[in-house]
Amino acid sequence: MQLSSQQQQAVTHTGSPALIVAGAGSGKTRTLTAKFSHLIDQGYDPRKILAITFTNKAAQEMKSRLMTMTGLSQDRFQWVRTFHSACLMMLKQHCTRLGYVPPVQVLSVYQQDKLIKELCVANNIDKKYASRILSFLSRAKNSGNPHQFFDRKPVFFNIRTADIFDQYEERLKQMNGVDFDNILLKTRDLLKEHEDIRKEYQAWFSYILVDEYQDTNNLQEDLTSLLLGAHRNLFCVGDDWQAVYGFRGSNVNHFLRFSKKYRDAKIFRLEENFRSANEIVQVANDLIDYNPDKMDKHCFSHKKGGVVEIYDFLSDAHEAEWVARRIKAMNRQGQGIAYDRMAVVYRTKFCSLPFEKIFRAFRVPYRLMGAQGFFERMEVLDINSYLSAAFFPNDDLSFERVVNTPKRGIGPAMIKKMAAMRNTGTSLQDAARIMVKERVLTPKIHENLSRVLEILDCIRDMAPAPAMEEVIAQTGYYEYLEKKTKTKAEWISKKENIEQLIHTARTKADMLSYLEEAALIREDKEDEDTDSDGVALLTIHSAKGLEFDTVFVVGCEERLFPHWRSIDDGDAALAEERRLMYVAMTRAERFLYLTHANYRKGEFAMPSRFIGQIKECLD
Numbered sequence: 001m002q003l004s005s006q007q008q009q010a011v012t013h014t015g016s017p018a019l020i021v022a023g024a025g026s027g028k029t030r031t032l033t034a035k036f037s038h039l040i041d042q043g044y045d046p047r048k049i050l051a052i053t054f055t056n057k058a059a060q061e062m063k064s065r066l067m068t069m070t071g072l073s074q075d076r077f078q079w080v081r082t083f084h085s086a087c088l089m090m091l092k093q094h095c096t097r098l099g100y101v102p103p104v105q106v107l108s109v110y111q112q113d114k115l116i117k118e119l120c121v122a123n124n125i126d127k128k129y130a131s132r133i134l135s136f137l138s139r140a141k142n143s144g145n146p147h148q149f150f151d152r153k154p155v156f157f158n159i160r161t162a163d164i165f166d167q168y169e170e171r172l173k174q175m176n177g178v179d180f181d182n183i184l185l186k187t188r189d190l191l192k193e194h195e196d197i198r199k200e201y202q203a204w205f206s207y208i209l210v211d212e213y214q215d216t217n218n219l220q221e222d223l224t225s226l227l228l229g230a231h232r233n234l235f236c237v238g239d240d241w242q243a244v245y246g247f248r249g250s251n252v253n254h255f256l257r258f259s260k261k262y263r264d265a266k267i268f269r270l271e272e273n274f275r276s277a278n279e280i281v282q283v284a285n286d287l288i289d290y291n292p293d294k295m296d297k298h299c300f301s302h303k304k305g306g307v308v309e310i311y312d313f314l315s316d317a318h319e320a321e322w323v324a325r326r327i328k329a330m331n332r333q334g335q336g337i338a339y340d341r342m343a344v345v346y347r348t349k350f351c352s353l354p355f356e357k358i359f360r361a362f363r364v365p366y367r368l369m370g371a372q373g374f375f376e377r378m379e380v381l382d383i384n385s386y387l388s389a390a391f392f393p394n395d396d397l398s399f400e401r402v403v404n405t406p407k408r409g410i411g412p413a414m415i416k417k418m419a420a421m422r423n424t425g426t427s428l429q430d431a432a433r434i435m436v437k438e439r440v441l442t443p444k445i446h447e448n449l450s451r452v453l454e455i456l457d458c459i460r461d462m463a464p465a466p467a468m469e470e471v472i473a474q475t476g477y478y479e480y481l482e483k484k485t486k487t488k489a490e491w492i493s494k495k496e497n498i499e500q501l502i503h504t505a506r507t508k509a510d511m512l513s514y515l516e517e518a519a520l521i522r523e524d525k526e527d528e529d530t531d532s533d534g535v536a537l538l539t540i541h542s543a544k545g546l547e548f549d550t551v552f553v554v555g556c557e558e559r560l561f562p563h564w565r566s567i568d569d570g571d572a573a574l575a576e577e578r579r580l581m582y583v584a585m586t587r588a589e590r591f592l593y594l595t596h597a598n599y600r601k602g603e604f605a606m607p608s609r610f611i612g613q614i615k616e617c618l619d
């Protein structure tokens with residue numbers, strides 16, 4: 001595949017910072033990879049090129065493409081990473097300068113969640129607020145200046161957030177750990193406050209490439225500036241029309257103000273859409289035109305014959321049934337569109353339910369994407385917690401989980417006793433060891449607790465995959481799982497998950513790199529089994545970056561899409577909702593169907609304002 005002339009111009013430009021303002025389907029990833037390869041041809045050392053991707057999966061794909069294109073080995077592309085993964089490399093290298101003792105523990109989603117719930121209990125806050133407090137703290141950190149953020153928003157649901165933040169950070173410090181956001185925050189501080197380290201990286205990185213630049217937050221912007229050397233070799237690619245992460249702190253203004261920040265910046269546009277037929281591209285362009293404050297671009301496609309249609313239904317059940325019938329028909333008709341080339345996308349997760357039901361009834365194969373992260377599944381958490389508790393003896397959160405999994409009679413009351421035994425700075429695991437040593441427990445509990453500690457000691461220095469097998473064998477985990485699951489199918493699926501986990505772990509030689517990688521995986525899309533067949537059922541956020549022949553955008557109703565929270569939040573949030581609709585529409589190559597229902601979940605619903613606007617564009 002040849003690069004288009006627009007792509008080619010962007011790729012060959014050097015000498016000043018460049019911003020690539022790219023449309024949907026315009027081949028951003030391809031351009032970025034071609035740029036990397038061009039730099040190698042120009043004599044740049046690939047080990048010194050920092051290429052930032054949005055997900056770990058994208059980094060992996062970019063590395064494989066580069067290996068194929070250049071014939072070089074994987075270790076040559078050691079800085080093709082996400083912001084989090086790149087920052088973790090730097091943080092680990094210099095963590096003692098920030099007062100950490102290596103190895104630093106990266107908290108997983110589960111551990112973060114458990115920690116914040118503990119703090120809720122300690123502060124008499126209802127645990128139902130835990131996830132919202134966590135996202136609030138995350139926004140504060142990603143703003144780049146948490147305390148300033150709290151000064152502006154000191155109270156959240158009557159909770160003094162700065163206090164919770166301080167307690168949360170204190171616990172992380174005790175654990176010698178960082179959460180996902182701290183990886184960026186601490187690295188930013190490291191680079192900002194330690195000139196020698198900053199200079200070392202600036203001298204090392206000869207070029208910085210950033211993908212999905214429209215979705216960077218303030219911290220990521222700071223990091224990019226701090227890492228950029230005097231050469232100012234910066235190449236950022238993105239599409240401000242697809243900026244959809246404002247709700248979690250991304251700031252599209254970094255993209256919009258690029259040429260103000262870098263006065264000599266060169267702006268390139270990629271306007272040809274290689275994915276969608278022009279009929280779809282033009283309607284999507286017209287819709288996004290309703291948004292003020294955006295970069296000018298004139299997206300087009302040479303492909304013809306696209307279909308954009310709008311349908312309304314009495315209820316969500318009718319809508320789902322029509323979609324199922326249409327999908328079956330399209331699969332059978334003419335040459336037939338394969339099920340895995342079709343997708344049903346929606347604004348919020350709950351919309352998938354009627355579709356799951358009807359697809360099962362109509363025997364339409366489907367895959368529910370972004371449902372529950374692989375690493376958040378109960379059985380995966382159990383096994384990983386054993387590894388984490390073994391490797392990080394200060395990890396109380398994991399120890400608490402494994403000490404009574406499978407059930408050993410060491411319940412919450414016993415944990416409380418353990419917690420009371422410890423002095424400040426001692427972990428629960430240390431306390432447990434003292435209790436065993438001093439023989440203060442009943443014989444049965446003594447024996448059971450000793451067993452857990454023995455297992456942890458036994459696996460501590462093992463490679464991750466054999467350690468998992470050891471845990472399963474020594475705890476009788478499969479027997480426990482079989483008893484715990486309600487159906488045979490559930491048992492088989494959980495067992496398969498563990499087998500998959502062990503298989504994945506085999507690629508890692510040591511415990512630390514395995515645990516770090518597991519903790520870094522966050523994105524909905526990261527752990528999808530993209531090989532499986534079936535119609536994709538997914539949120540628009542999960543669909544970002546993907547493409548399908550046929551797309552059904554369902555649930556296009558006011559207060560659902562745009563979401564009521566964005567309607568209440570005002571114009572900026574509404575503009576982001578419109579960009580989400582733009583993302584949804586531009587996933588389609590040939591057939592785009594937009595549907596809405598008069599009743600959803602039994603409640604009356606008005607058609608989305610976007611439906612009205614799209615109808616105008618179609619007229």
Ligand SMILES: Nc1ncnc2c1ncn2[C@@H]1O[C@H](COP(=O)(O)OP(=O)(O)OP(=O)(O)O)[C@@H](O)[C@H]1O
Nearest residue numbers: 002003004024025026027028029030274275545546
């Ligand atoms: N020069 C080219 N000629 C033909 N096809 C191309 C070219 N560049 C990219 N493509 C194809 O266009 C499609 C879209 O590319 P890609 O998914 O990289 O776009 P994108 O810019 O990341 O899109 P989006 O932001 O909408 O997710 C892919 O199928 C890709 O193979």
